[in-house]
Amino acid sequence: MSRKLFGTDGVRGRANTFPMTAEMALRLGAAAGRYFRRDGRNGHRVVIGKDTRLSGYMIENALTAGLTSTGMNVLLLGPVPTPAVGFLTRSMRADVGIMISASHNPAADNGIKFFGPDGFKLSDEAEAEIERIVAGSFDLAQPQNIGRAKRIDDGRGRYVEYAKTTFPTGQRLDGLKVVVDCANGAAYRAAPDVLWELGAEVIPVGVEPNGLNINEGCGSTHPEACADAVLKHGADLGISLDGDADRVAIIDEKGRLADGDQIMALLASRWAEEGRLKGGALVATVMSNLGLERYLQGRGLRLERTKVGDRYVVERMRGQGFNLGGEQSGHIVMTDYATTGDGLIAGLQFLAAMADSGQPASQLVSQFDPVPQLLKNVRYAAGADPLSTEPVKAVIAEAERRLNGSGRVLIRKSGTEPLIRVMAEAEDETMLREVVDGIVAAVEKAA
Template identity: 45%
Template sequence: MTRLFGTDGVRGLANGLLTPELALQVAKAAAAVLAPESRNARPVAVLGRDPRASGEMLAAAVTAGLTASGVDVVDVGILPTPAVAFLTSEYDAALGVMISASHNPMPDNGIKIFAAGGHKLDDDVEDRIEQFIAGGAMSFAATGDRIGRVRIADDAAKRYIDHVGTAPENRLDGLTIVVDCAHGAASVVGPEIYTAAGATVIAINAEPNGLNINDGCGSTHMDALQKAVVEHSADLGIAHDGDADRCLAVDATGAIVDGDEIMAVLAVGMKESGTLTADTLVATVMSNLGLHIAMREAGITLRTAAVGDRYVLEELRAGGYALGGEQSGHVVLPQFGTTGDGVLTALLVMDRMAATGRSLADLASVMTTLPQVLINVKVSDKVAVALSKSVLDGVAEVEGVLGDTGRVLLRPSGTEQLVRVMVEAAEPDLARRLAEDLASRVGQV
């Protein structure tokens, strides 16, 4: 059986790869691994989703699988992924389930699973869940009064809003922000949280109808936000993805501030305040070389992890570090949460602006981004690409050209049939030429 779990849960075309039947199996297997039968009390699972239409269908299947396994379901409705992780801990649940495909287009969907405490699953736990599915051995079938019950959690959004609202130390009065909610889960709580913190909020793409999530908006389509920030003379813009676990920004000039730059801003501020544990930031192999240089100059150690915020989390937990994240905008602060949280990240960026009186552009200037070209190449076999002599020779040739002035990275996507070709170099034209040459080799495999 092909591995179901990718970089972030089980993801695919809703009712194509990801059917209600599969969702039910995943839920029953997750219950077997994370919420084994208890004779004293029924275990509890928290269930949330983003607004995409297929979430209704898949949430119903997950609910059926959990309750059939004797698990009570606390349905928190449409909320960001980090809210579901937080509420899994808050409600003392055995597991949490988020129905979302994050930044993917509307036809896709996914199932993200959290263990007790709201922690993402280790690879071995995912493997055990897959073994249950492959072997057809499900958790015990509850009958009679052992069947799980469903409760709608009317207080869920308020609990999350109150929790995140404690993060900024300064009021945000005087700051004007444009927030692009991607017609996703941020639409439910994002503008309310920013307004409560004192900011003047202009919300765009905040009218989800189940079909428009990530459609030409949000963190994967920044043009509308850039335009709106300039038109409204705002201090900054914030772009979320469909489930609001990531955050990208736009400064007052309309220039994009990516996840690397956001981490640089927060890391320097935390080092100054003495809250950056061991003066260490955790990033991924995809982070720009400019972040490495900036952190070295700031006296901050940069540790790298594999791509995926759960791998960042593993490194954070192993070292007890206080800040980590990805270039894509997943930023993790273990003091406040167990997963990337785009709303929290935005609050802390604005908190830094309020504390220093500096613009976002000025704060982000601590880092100079090296020209980076990223090309997504559609492939039929990611393994064959990794073993291809032509591709390996191409990588060696690029490394020979760049020396220590840049770098090259090939990474298979964890959620799609893509290989990502990334080249950084001092000159953009050189980075583009080398990336295109290497992408051509990948595409020929």
């Protein structure tokens, strides 16, 4: 069946607007309970985490009602990073994990992400089956079999202790001054705690959530806040997370930004030298820079490209046994440590490289010279399909002809917002701007 609720990263939308309503959250909870309690036994459990959005209370309560109505026992973690939910789902032997978050989106949005008992996000097939159940009726539990719900006070602490174990044994961060921008989101307590307990002098930014300020002028989508703090305090490094802390941007001591491609290049080369890079390959999406691909080829490594979305990166990694992948946006997936992108643990791996090499961040964030890349977004109305119009198709075909052999063009719909993303790469920056602006103008006219 075609999926209407689930996008590339769970169910997402504007709070109190379909599909992100209390009613739909209740039905999703009941459907997930029905799906994961197919054997009819009691004792099944689900862990639920959330970020700091005001609507998280509403969604959490509605999910809990739906899940308990089908006999699932609910363990409420409170605000924790998305990777913590993946970790705790497996660690606590839960049948399913749920994260309530719209990641890097504004506070008015929210989302629901599901994890299976192995801690990994659900497959397309599992999500499609849950969506099918949502559209039907539910077998509710008998009164004596209704599930229970309780708060878990040590969920964040368990994740903090685990995150510290991913830092090399015997190494410390003593003497390093680190800015960590938590985007007023899910990691506002966990990330500063981990860094401080490992010995760093910590400058926290974005750690005063009020339910409405998540990702507002801070976090990985607004790295200038972290960069300003790095320069102001003379810090050695800035780690900028997004609202649910599954992505990261690194800021060097000069206030310069390194995206996910540069971080992945550093980790891939280091892990290859140490014999830790499985399969001799890095998995990334079609959005990653051509310069990254050339960098890896120069070291005898491969770049495996997937569709956009960290779920597809993880599927390729698991299917072929790779252990490092991610996205240019800062999702860094290290399956030796986590089941999904983990911005904090990626930051720790960068800090480990600094400690091992004795080099400042500014030398480590420039692993390769990127090919000039330009990305622009075009918002479109619900129900519109500007990419299917003949004028837009003609402009895209002409752009591909102009860039043939000297660059590439990529146009796609966002899986989380009503946006069309127009991206191109080319050594000739004048041609690059002309190509992108031409496509954007055509899409805007059609939209």
